[in-house]
Amino acid sequence: MKELLTTVASLMGAWAFLQSILTTVFPPELRFAAVKFFKHFFNYLSSYCYYDITEIDGVNTNELYNAVQIYLSSSASVAGTRLSLTRGLNSSAITFGLSNNDRLVDYYQGVTVEWEHVVAARQTQTFTWRPLPEERRGFILRVRKNDKHLVLNSYLDFVTEKANELRRKNQDRLLYTNSRGGSLDSRGHPWESVPFKHPSTFDTLAMDPLKKSEIMADLQDFVNGEAFYQKTGRAWKRGYLLYGPPGTGKSSMIAAMANFLRYDIYDLELTEVSTNSELRKMLMKTTSKSIIVIEDIDCSINLTNRINNSGSGGGGGNPNARRSSYDLPANPIEDKANTITLSGLLNFTDGLWSCCGSERIFVFTTNHIEKLDPALLRSGRMDMHIYMSFCTFQSLKILLNNYLGYQESDLQAEIWSEIEAIIDSAVITPADVSELLIKHRRDKKKAMDELIEVLRTRSEQNRGKQGIGGNVHHVEDEEQEKRPLENSDNRSGYECSGNGDEKMDQQA
Numbered sequence: 190m191k192e193l194l195t196t197v198a199s200l201m202g203a204w205a206f207l208q209s210i211l212t213t214v215f216p217p218e219l220r221f222a223a224v225k226f227f228k229h230f231f232n233y234l235s236s237y238c239y240y241d242i243t244e245i246d247g248v249n250t251n252e253l254y255n256a257v258q259i260y261l262s263s264s265a266s267v268a269g270t271r272l273s274l275t276r277g278l279n280s281s282a283i284t285f286g287l288s289n290n291d292r293l294v295d296y297y298q299g300v301t302v303e304w305e306h307v308v309a310a311r312q313t314q315t316f317t318w319r320p321l322p323e324e325r326r327g328f329i330l331r332v333r334k335n336d337k338h339l340v341l342n343s344y345l346d347f348v349t350e351k352a353n354e355l356r357r358k359n360q361d362r363l364l365y366t367n368s369r370g371g372s373l374d375s376r377g378h379p380w381e382s383v384p385f386k387h388p389s390t391f392d393t394l395a396m397d398p399l400k401k402s403e404i405m406a407d408l409q410d411f412v413n414g415e416a417f418y419q420k421t422g423r424a425w426k427r428g429y430l431l432y433g434p435p436g437t438g439k440s441s442m443i444a445a446m447a448n449f450l451r452y453d454i455y456d457l458e459l460t461e462v463s464t465n466s467e468l469r470k471m472l473m474k475t476t477s478k479s480i481i482v483i484e485d486i487d488c489s490i491n492l493t494n495r496i497n498n499s500g501s502g503g504g505g506g507n508p509n510a511r512r513s514s515y516d517l518p519a520n521p522i523e524d525k526a527n528t529i530t531l532s533g534l535l536n537f538t539d540g541l542w543s544c545c546g547s548e549r550i551f552v553f554t555t556n557h558i559e560k561l562d563p564a565l566l567r568s569g570r571m572d573m574h575i576y577m578s579f580c581t582f583q584s585l586k587i588l589l590n591n592y593l594g595y596q597e598s599d600l601q602a603e604i605w606s607e608i609e610a611i612i613d614s615a616v617i618t619p620a621d622v623s624e625l626l627i628k629h630r631r632d633k634k635k636a637m638d639e640l641i642e643v644l645r646t647r648s649e650q651n652r653g654k655q656g657i658g659g660n661v662h663h664v665e666d667e668e669q670e671k672r673p674l675e676n677s678d679n680r681s682g683y684e685c686s687g688n689g690d691e692k693m694d695q696q697a
Contacts, residue, residue: 236333236334236335237331237332237333237334238331238332238333238334238337239329239330239331240329240330240332241327241328241329242254242257242327242328242329242330243325243326243327244325244326244327250378250474253345253349254326254327254328255352256348256349256352256353257304257328257348257352258328259352259355259356260348260351260352260355261287261293261295261304261328262355263351263355273287273288273289287304287306288306289306289308290305290306290307290308291305291306292304292305292306293305293306297339297340297344297347298339298343298344300332300333300336300339300340300344301333302330302331302332302336302340302344303330303331303332304328304329304330304331305328305329305331306326306327306328307325307326307327307328307329308324308325308326309324309325310324310325353478357451357478361384361385361386362384362385362447362448362451362452362453362454363382363383363384363385363453363454364382364383364384364385364453364454364456365380365381365382365453365454365455365456365475366380366381366382366455366456366457366458367379367380367381367457367458367461367462367471368380368381368461378474379470379471379474380455380471380474380475382453385444385447385453385454387444387447387448388444388448389441389442389444389445389448390445390448390449391404391405391445391449393445393587393591394438394441394442394445394587395438395580395584395585395587395588395591395619395622395623396438396442396577396583396584396587397581397583397584398583400575404446404573404575405449407427407573408446408449408450411427411550412450412548415547415548424543424544424547425544425547425548425549426543426544426547426548426549426550426551427550427551427572427573428538428539428550428551428552428553428569428570428571428572428573429446429550429551429552429553429571429572429573429574429575430552430553430554430555430558430566430571430573430574430575431443431552431553431554431555431575431577432554432555432556432557432558432574432575432576432577433556433576433577433578434556434577434579434618435556435618435620436618436619436620436621437577437578437579437618437619437620438577438619438620439484439554439577440484440554442575442577443480443482443552443554446480446550446552447480450478450480450550451478452478452479452480452550453476453478453479453480454479454480454482455475455479455480455481455482456482456484457471457481457482457483458489459483459486459489459529460489462529463528463529464528464529464533465528465529465530465532465533465536465537468529468533468534468537469533469536469537469542472537472542472543472545473542473545475549477547477548477549478548478549479548479549479550480549480550480551480552481549481550481551481552482552482553482554483551483552483553483554484553484554485554485555485556486553486554486555486561486565487555487556487557487560487561531562531564531565534565535564535565535570538551538565538570538571539569539570551570551571553565553571558574579616579617579618579619580612580615580617580618580619580621580622581612581613582608582609582612582613584619585608585612585622588619588622588623588626589626592623592626592627592630592636593626593630593633593636593637594633595633600637604637604641607641608641608644611644611645611648612644614647614648614651614652615643615644615645615647615648615651616647616651617643617644617647622640625639625640625643626640
């Protein structure tokens with residue numbers, strides 16, 4: 190035993206002496222070159238090749254990483270032995286995934302590939318323009334060299350298509366909102382999300398069935414129109430403008446569109462976006478197959494009609510009507526003011542940056558279409574204008590079926606005839622009708638009696654106003670529904686309440 194220890198000590202001494210000689214004779218650069226040479230030599234002799242798929246590619250999120258993660262979640266639930274299980278807040282689905290530094294074997298057209306999920310600590314950086322995750326995440330794809338052409342040409346496309354299918358089928362739709370002040374999360378995203386569980390559908394939407402069918406057909410043509418948009422040289426996007434009085438179902442229409450297409454929703458709050466450049470960056474961070482919504486756009490920022498504001502002549506109008514993003518405030522206190530311009534919003538919806546993704550829908554809502562600039566309303570930006578009207582006879586039938594379960598045969602013909610005769614002159618919104626039906630949903634007869642009484646009263650009042658020159662299409666309590674934007678030193682003071690007696694344009 191003593192001789193063995195003496196031999197080991199001699200060998201360790203010889204190794205330390207040899208290491209000092211190697212360090213002196215061979216500099217670090219030469220050692221690094223030798224290690225690199227041997228690494229390439231052994232890789233050349235190896236029958237496998239490796240591909241790294243990182244979570245973050247430069248400054249952007251790697252979409253291929255997300256696709257691989259979703260695709261492997263379906264395979265991991267069957268073939269994996271050690272899995273990572275996650276369930277989001279208010280989510281109904283459990284997501285399977287590979288654990289850190291674990292492997293999974295997949296098969297494609299007789300070819301065996303191996304995926305490895307790699308997680309490593311990120312080195313501390315002295316300066317970065319945005320927060321980065323504390324860990325570096327990625328997948329390593331190992332394939333045989335003889336199979337790499339099949340993998341690169343078709344397997345990765347198969348993974349992407351399968352991930353998109355799984356995302357539409359299983360993953361909960363999400364409702365995104367932009368972070369306050371444009372701040373980024375730990376992954377560098379400016380959007381915060383929650384599961385989208387709004388139950389509105391086109392079946393429950395209180396709208397004329399013919400108009401609903403027209404909208405659904407237009408949406409379906411858009412989804413199936415990738416080849417058409419490529420052939421005509423147009424960006425694969427479409428814009429919808431929803432306008433009408435408050436309470437006519439504009440938000441419910443957006444939810445119905447998202448549920449019909451199974452798209453995510455990005456609810457963009459313009460007052461939290463400071464500059465045109467920040468607006469473009471937020472657009473870059475949205476995904477395909479999504480609906481980008483700006484609600485009450487006439488109240489968000491000063492995007493009023495330049496024709497109405499400019500007056501006669503070129504330079505005598507409102508100086509803010511054509512304000513450019515280069516017109517920075519002279520007062521330092523106003524540096525934090527919102528400097529989004531009409532030009533920036535137009536480029537957001539129809540400029541070069543609008544085609545940085547595909548299969549996107551833009552939806553703007555407003556209560557006063559006449560306040561918006563015509564440049565924002567033209568085709569190519571807002572392709573379809575949808576007027577959300579007051580409650581009609583057809584929409585009232587849908588509401589009675591939704592809340593009371595009444596079919597046309599459940600009520601006497603005289604009641605239907607009376608409702609049809611007074612519903613148009615009653616000028617009542619679907620929201621008001623819904624509230625009446627909800628209040629008495631346990632007593633159907635009482636609900637119908639009160640509804641008919643309210644319709645009669647409103648109809649008589651409006652006919653009396655029409656006889657003395659009043660406007661039937663007034664919007665009751667609109668100033669309570671739409672509060673004016675608060676005036677402050679760092680805002681333009683633009684108000685959104687407007688005149689409650691303005692007649693809404695009935696544009697289909």
